[in-house]
Amino acid sequence: MFAYTIRRLATLVPVLLGMTFIVFMMIRAIPGNPAQLILGQQATKEAVAALTQRLGLDQPWYTQFIDYLTGLFTGDLGVSLKTNVPIAEEVWPYLAATIELALVAMVIAIVIGVNAGIISAWFQNSWFDYTAMVLALVGVSMPIFWLGLMEQYVFSIHFDLLPTTGRDNIRVPVDPITHLYLIDTLIQGRMDQFAEVIKHLILPGVALGTIPMAIIARMTRSSMLEVMRSDYIRTARAKGMKMFWVVYKHSLKNALIPVVTVIGLQTGLLLGGAILTETIFGWPGIGTYIYDAISYRDYPVIQSGILVVATIFVLINLLVDLLYAAIDPRIKFK
Amino acid sequence: MSELTRSTPPVVPQPQHMPVEPVEDKVISPWKDAWRSFKKNKIALVGLSIVSLFILVAIFADLIAPYSYSEVELKDKHIAPSAEHWFGTDEFGRDILSRVIHGARISLWVGFFSVAGSVIVGSLLGIIAGYYGRWVDSIISRIFDILLAFPSILLAIAVVSVLGPSLKNALIAIAIINIPTFGRLLRSRVLSVKEEEYITAARAIGMSDFRILIHHILPNSLAPIIVQGTLAIATAIIEAAALGFLGMGAQPPTPEWGKMLADSKDFIIQAPWTVLFPGLAIMLTVLGFNLMGDGLRDALDPRMKS
Numbered sequence: 001m002f003a004y005t006i007r008r009l010a011t012l013v014p015v016l017l018g019m020t021f022i023v024f025m026m027i028r029a030i031p032g033n034p035a036q037l038i039l040g041q042q043a044t045k046e047a048v049a050a051l052t053q054r055l056g057l058d059q060p061w062y063t064q065f066i067d068y069l070t071g072l073f074t075g076d077l078g079v080s081l082k083t084n085v086p087i088a089e090e091v092w093p094y095l096a097a098t099i100e101l102a103l104v105a106m107v108i109a110i111v112i113g114v115n116a117g118i119i120s121a122w123f124q125n126s127w128f129d130y131t132a133m134v135l136a137l138v139g140v141s142m143p144i145f146w147l148g149l150m151e152q153y154v155f156s157i158h159f160d161l162l163p164t165t166g167r168d169n170i171r172v173p174v175d176p177i178t179h180l181y182l183i184d185t186l187i188q189g190r191m192d193q194f195a196e197v198i199k200h201l202i203l204p205g206v207a208l209g210t211i212p213m214a215i216i217a218r219m220t221r222s223s224m225l226e227v228m229r230s231d232y233i234r235t236a237r238a239k240g241m242k243m244f245w246v247v248y249k250h251s252l253k254n255a256l257i258p259v260v261t262v263i264g265l266q267t268g269l270l271l272g273g274a275i276l277t278e279t280i281f282g283w284p285g286i287g288t289y290i291y292d293a294i295s296y297r298d299y300p301v302i303q304s305g306i307l308v309v310a311t312i313f314v315l316i317n318l319l320v321d322l323l324y325a326a327i328d329p330r331i332k333f334k
Numbered sequence: 335m336s337e338l339t340r341s342t343p344p345v346v347p348q349p350q351h352m353p354v355e356p357v358e359d360k361v362i363s364p365w366k367d368a369w370r371s372f373k374k375n376k377i378a379l380v381g382l383s384i385v386s387l388f389i390l391v392a393i394f395a396d397l398i399a400p401y402s403y404s405e406v407e408l409k410d411k412h413i414a415p416s417a418e419h420w421f422g423t424d425e426f427g428r429d430i431l432s433r434v435i436h437g438a439r440i441s442l443w444v445g446f447f448s449v450a451g452s453v454i455v456g457s458l459l460g461i462i463a464g465y466y467g468r469w470v471d472s473i474i475s476r477i478f479d480i481l482l483a484f485p486s487i488l489l490a491i492a493v494v495s496v497l498g499p500s501l502k503n504a505l506i507a508i509a510i511i512n513i514p515t516f517g518r519l520l521r522s523r524v525l526s527v528k529e530e531e532y533i534t535a536a537r538a539i540g541m542s543d544f545r546i547l548i549h550h551i552l553p554n555s556l557a558p559i560i561v562q563g564t565l566a567i568a569t570a571i572i573e574a575a576a577l578g579f580l581g582m583g584a585q586p587p588t589p590e591w592g593k594m595l596a597d598s599k600d601f602i603i604q605a606p607w608t609v610l611f612p613g614l615a616i617m618l619t620v621l622g623f624n625l626m627g628d629g630l631r632d633a634l635d636p637r638m639k640s
Contacts, residue, residue: 146613272485
């Protein structure tokens with residue numbers, strides 16, 4: 001396991017370097033003078049020259065890249081052009097908001113997806129099975145930004161059950177400590193706020209969780225069907241074990257192995273979906289951070305924002321690989 | 335992908351006691367065989383029908399659309415769905431049905447051409463990597479790894495933020511993010527075919543690399559490209575709509591579905607139909623391609639047949 005971990009980590013180095021290089025090249029790939037583009041046509045020559053120097057664009061590209069890399073190693077992600085605050089200092093609240101949303105979406109996807117898959121396999125070819133699998137087919141084809149809008153229309157506007165936007169009630173804002181509001185409100189013992197935060201999480205969580213939910217449900221179903229045909233399950237049933245325990249104790253344990261990989265892969269993919277969900281639900285996450293930076297042409301924020309998300313994505317994938325190798329020892333020797 | 339679509343039994347062989355017909359008539363090409371099992375897959379046929387419907391709508395958009403997609407008629411603003419305007423009108427009084435119909439043309443166009451671009455570039459890189467191996471392979475494979483290290487929509491956003499927002503640039507961005515999928519597919523295909531005896535034989539009789547490629551390796555890779563391509567069109571359509579929705583794709587007055595959603599989302603309270611129909615169109619098209627792709631996989635990939 002140790003050797004495998006080292007080998008996996010070693011393959012990570014060129015990927016991270018390449019990723020950084022692509023992100024670094026972004027601003028330099030802009031046709032014309034990036035500083036002019038950022039400042040607009042009316043900008044004075046002095047302002048353009050000052051910004052060019054500030055962005056380091058007057059240096060040869062390899063010096064710039066080495067500077068950028070050294071900066072990253074010391075935790076310097078650059079300075080936002082809009083707020084003039086170092087990005088490393090202001091990024092955490094946004095990142096925390098996205099992490100909270102993604103985790104909730106994943107919990108919703110796993111709880112509903114895995115159970116729907118189990119019941120579908122248990123009662124194969126029943127009406128539940130058909131309904132669930134048709135819904136799952138529709139779910140994987142769902143444009144989540146549209147689903148989000150429809151949720152808002154039905155649950156916020158029509159029935160007025162849940163809030164449309166934001167993370168908390170703006171009249172009673174949460175006092176941030178970790179910026180993970182579920183934890184913050186619990187630490188402060190503010191159950192009213194905790195409930196409010198949950199309410200705000202439901203709609204974006206469901207929108208973001210729909211695609212992984214559908215994929216997890218299908219994966220669980222096919223994996224369960226395979227396991228339930230095996231000999232040891234027949235034995236368990238033959239000795240008179242209750243079907244519920246056969247399903248949830250014996251079958252599930254083995255059926256979950258492929259499901260775990262899917263869950264891991266989907267967690268990474270959620271980060272991409274989060275950008276779309278956040279813009280609809282006014283969620284102040286990293287997606288909103290990058291999106292706002294694009295309209296402001298705040299290239300340092302766009303670059304570092306993308307780099308942060310992509311790095312997390314790569315790390316999650318690494319974790320999934322290691323986890324999978326730990327569950328299934330055959331992987332290591334491939 | 336799903337159990338539902340994997341229902342077709344293989345073609346039943348003729349029982350022994352039947353009179354034996356001339357062999358020539360019984361030989362069916364692999365494509366015919368695939369079509370036979372595809373035909374028996376009801377869900378795949380539903381997918382094919384949805385896709386065909388949208389393709390027809392896209393081709394004959396000018397004939398079918400009851401109104402102009404771009405003509406502004408402010409007095410007709412936000413009319414609810416009615417006999418005159420089946421899907422209602424938007425904030426500029428434009429007929430939504432007509433816009434959705436013309437939108438089919440744009441979405442399918444982006445879907446087909448972006449995937450065609452990824453297939454061509456990806457296959458070329460994959461073939462080079464697989465065929466020449468060594469350092470060429472290492473470099474190309476690392477590039478694929480790096481491209482796959484980004485969440486796809488994020489990479490698309492990065493590309494568009496450099497090139498500038500337009501439908502053409504969105505198409506390029508989507509084509510780029512799908513390159514590694516086809517590159518890896520072709521590379522692994524070449525690696526496995528390369529060791530086959532008939533390739534050694536072809537080389538022994540003096541066939542050139544290029545001819546081996548055209549006559550043996552490409553035909554052998556066609557089936558998985560078709561399957562993966564169909565599924566990739568589904569993703570490409572969603573991604574194009576997502577970019578349009580973020581204002582990074584099609585620009586007004588182009589009736590692109592994602593852009594339509596973005597423009598009408600502020601009027602969702604007064605005119606929910608402006609949001610409902612473009613979204614339904616995206617979902618249906620994507621569903622069609624997904625179902626068809628699943629069906630094709632079952633039909634074309636014998637290993638998936640159960």
